[in-house]
Amino acid sequence: MEKEIELKEGFLEIIKNSLKENTFVKMTLGKYRGSEDGLENIYVTPVKLKESIKLAFRYKYKTRDVYKNHEPEEAAAIIEDELGKNFLHGGLFTTQNDFVLEYNKRRIPRTYTRKASFTRVEVKEHNRVKTRHIDSKDKYFFLLGITNAKGEVKADKYDKFRQVDKFIEILHSQLEAGELNEKNQLTVADLGSGKSYLTFAVYNYLNNKLGIKTTVTGIEQRADLVEISNHAVEECGFTGLKFAQSSINEQKLKHTDIVIALHACDTATDDAIAKALKAEAGIIILAPCCQKYVRKNINVPESLKPVFKHGILEEHLSSFVTDGLRALVLESYGYETKVFEFISGEHTSKNIMITAVKNEYSEDTYLEKVVEIEKMKAQFGLNDFYLDKLITQK
Ligand SMILES: C[S@@+](CC[C@H](N)C(=O)[O-])C[C@H]1O[C@@H](n2cnc3c(N)ncnc32)[C@H](O)[C@@H]1O
Numbered sequence: 453m454e455k456e457i458e459l460k461e462g463f464l465e466i467i468k469n470s471l472k473e474n475t476f477v478k479m480t481l482g483k484y485r486g487s488e489d490g491l492e493n494i495y496v497t498p499v500k501l502k503e504s505i506k507l508a509f510r511y512k513y514k515t516r517d518v519y520k521n522h523e524p525e526e527a528a529a530i531i532e533d534e535l536g537k538n539f540l541h542g543g544l545f546t547t548q549n550d551f552v553l554e555y556n557k558r559r560i561p562r563t564y565t566r567k568a569s570f571t572r573v574e575v576k577e578h579n580r581v582k583t584r585h586i587d588s589k590d591k592y593f594f595l596l597g598i599t600n601a602k603g604e605v606k607a608d609k610y611d612k613f614r615q616v617d618k619f620i621e622i623l624h625s626q627l628e629a630g631e632l633n634e635k636n637q638l639t640v641a642d643l644g645s646g647k648s649y650l651t652f653a654v655y656n657y658l659n660n661k662l663g664i665k666t667t668v669t670g671i672e673q674r675a676d677l678v679e680i681s682n683h684a685v686e687e688c689g690f691t692g693l694k695f696a697q698s699s700i701n702e703q704k705l706k707h708t709d710i711v712i713a714l715h716a717c718d719t720a721t722d723d724a725i726a727k728a729l730k731a732e733a734g735i736i737i738l739a740p741c742c743q744k745y746v747r748k749n750i751n752v753p754e755s756l757k758p759v760f761k762h763g764i765l766e767e768h769l770s771s772f773v774t775d776g777l778r779a780l781v782l783e784s785y786g787y788e789t790k791v792f793e794f795i796s797g798e799h800t801s802k803n804i805m806i807t808a809v810k811n812e813y814s815e816d817t818y819l820e821k822v823v824e825i826e827k828m829k830a831q832f833g834l835n836d837f838y839l840d841k842l843i844t845q846k
Contacts, residue, residue, distance in 0.1 A: 459561045463542065463553040464532050470546040471507075471524045477545040477570040479531065483554070486538030490514040494534065496527060498575045502604055505575065522607050536561060545570055585620040585657060588613065592652040595684040615739075616653045618795045619714060622807065623654065623737060624662075627710075630809045632734045638666040638709045641731070643700045643724040644716030645670030648681040654712065655693045667692040673699045700724055705731040715741040715802060722839040725778060728808075729785055729843070736782065736808040739794060746770045746777075751833025775804055777828060777837050782806070784821035786813035 470476035479496040490513040499508040499521065507527035511518040522530065535542045540555040550566040586593075589603035598609045605613045627633055638658060642651040651670040658666040672678050672695060681695040696703070700716070700723035711728035713721055721740040728736045747770040752760045760766045779789040787808035794805035829837065 456561050459563050460532075460536060460553065463535075463544070463551065463563055464528065466546070466551055467531060467544055468528050470544070470548075471528065474505075474573060475546040475548055477547060477573050479545065480543040481531070481534055481539040481541065482543070483540035484538060485540055488538075494539070496531070498573065500575050502602055504604075506607075508576070520607075520610060526607055547571055547573060584617070585624065585661075586613070586617050586653050590652075590656060592656065592684055592688050592690075593649070595687055596647055596649055596652065596680075598649055612649060615714070615795055616650050619650055619712070619737070619739070620653055620657050622794060622805065623710070623712070623735075624657070626735050626737065626807055626809060630734060632709055635709065636664060638664055639707070640666060640668040640710040640712065641705055641708045641727075642668065642670045643703075643711065643713040643727060644720050645672045645677075645681065645695060646674075646715075647677060648672070648684070648695065650712070650714050651681070651695070652684070652688075652690070652693070655690055659690075659692065665692070668694075670695040671698050671700055671703050673697065700727060703727065707731055708733050710735045710737070712737045714739045717741045718744050719838045722778070722842055725781065725839055726842045729782075732810070734810045736787065736806075738778075738806045738808075739802070740771075740775055740778070740804055740806070741802060743771050743774050745838045746774045746832075746834065749834055749837075753831055753833075771804070773828070773832055773834075774837060775806060777825060778839055779806055779808075780821050780825050780828070781839055781843065782808040784818050784825070786811050786817065 467476070467479070476498060481494040484491050484493065491511060492514065493512040495510040495512065497508050499506050501521065505524065506521040507524060509520045509522060509527070509530070511520070531542070535553060536555050536559060542553045544551040545568070547568055547570060549568050551563065553561055553563045555561050588599050588605050593599040594601065594603065598613055599605050632638065640654055640658070642654065645651045648670050651668060655666065655668040658664045670681060672681070675697050678695045678697040685693050685695070700720055705727045708728070708731040711724065711731060711733040713724035716724055718741065721738055724738060725736065747767055750766070750770050750773065752766060752769065760769050775791060779791050782789050788811050789806060789808045791804060791806050793803045795803060825840065
């Protein structure tokens with residue numbers, strides 16, 4: 453056992469030295485034995501972001517690639533964590549030698565060294581993290597702790613930064629497709645605005661990139677987050693942006709053109725839908741978070757039990773039933789809905805997006821959808837799924 457630990461530690465030491473001495477060319481992790489669906493390899497290469505060197509990790513899945521950048525120390529820690537646990541093969545290429553650490557089925561390691569395949573290090577340059585809809589240089593990202601003083605996205609905030617960018621891209625496409633496109637003034641509510649990265653980004657995008665005079669309100673139950681957000685508003689001089697401390701339920705939302713909620717916890721997404729319906733929002737965009745309500749109350753039909761007897765599958769089924777029913781409720785009120793995965797590399801249960809664009813309301817459609825909803829509830833033994841209860845209470 454000691455010898456095995458020594459082998460891995462020796463290999464990690466070579467990685468760290470090659471990073472320090474700039475002899476690190478690239479690294480490949482292979483023979484994936486972990487539980488993440490479709491993941492095959494991780495490829496690590498140095499990349500220059502502004503003036504500093506980072507390690508770009510390309511997570512190669514069967515059908516897609518996911519990229520993340522890390523500081524060298526962080527990169528070494530990830531490799532240490534993955535090697536021998538999830539990946540059984542590590543190939544390191546330096547300008548001095550090629551090194552391999554590999555494990556057999558019984559997780560016993562061996563190392564070997566070969567003549568260097570590469571004689572020089574090639575560092576790709578990225579002047580900044582480029583996205584189409586948001587700019588990491590914007591002051592609010594720094595004030596809210598997403599970027600450092602140089603406007604570089606912090607490694608642990610990169611996922612959030614990408615989510616916000618994708619969210620704005622979707623908002624833009626919904627806006628272009630619908631009637632709100634013709635308005636030159638808009639109102640937006642972000643329900644469960646949290647640390648408010650998205651709220652600021654939406655405000656900035658609509659006002660300063662698209663030139664639509666827009667007022668944006670973030671509703672958040674946590675007083676500390678509201679205070680931080682309002683402070684950043686002052687610093688940025690965003691006169692049409694404000695944050696209010698309130699639970700979504702208690703908020704009296706007047707007519708609002710666009711209602712958004714990114715990862716509002718559990719039934720807070722339902723509260724957001726109920727408010728959006730009341731506010732007669734033209735566009736509703738939701739990325740639901742964890743959900744517990746249906747999970748607690750669902751009664752999986754006998755015919756499905758052989759498959760959904762496993763806890764994790766029942767949990768996913770409950771999420772799907774919840775989101776499907778949410779979409780049906782929106783449809784019953786005359787909205788055209790789409791449900792899809794909005795960003796790769798995220799935990800699946802937080803990766804679903806529901807978009808709804810208001811169309812004509814029709815009594816016939818309403819009744820048809822109510823019948824569909826009731827049938828679904830009956831199939832899954834649900835007395836209610838919270839949103840329906842919420843709406844009928846109002
Ligand atoms: C996971 S965070 C997401 C924050 C933000 N939307 C984002 O994606 O960065 C969820 C936030 O919603 C807030 N929240 C949850 N339930 C709420 C409710 N019923 N009313 C108001 N805020 C709520 C939480 O306090 C938390 O800040």
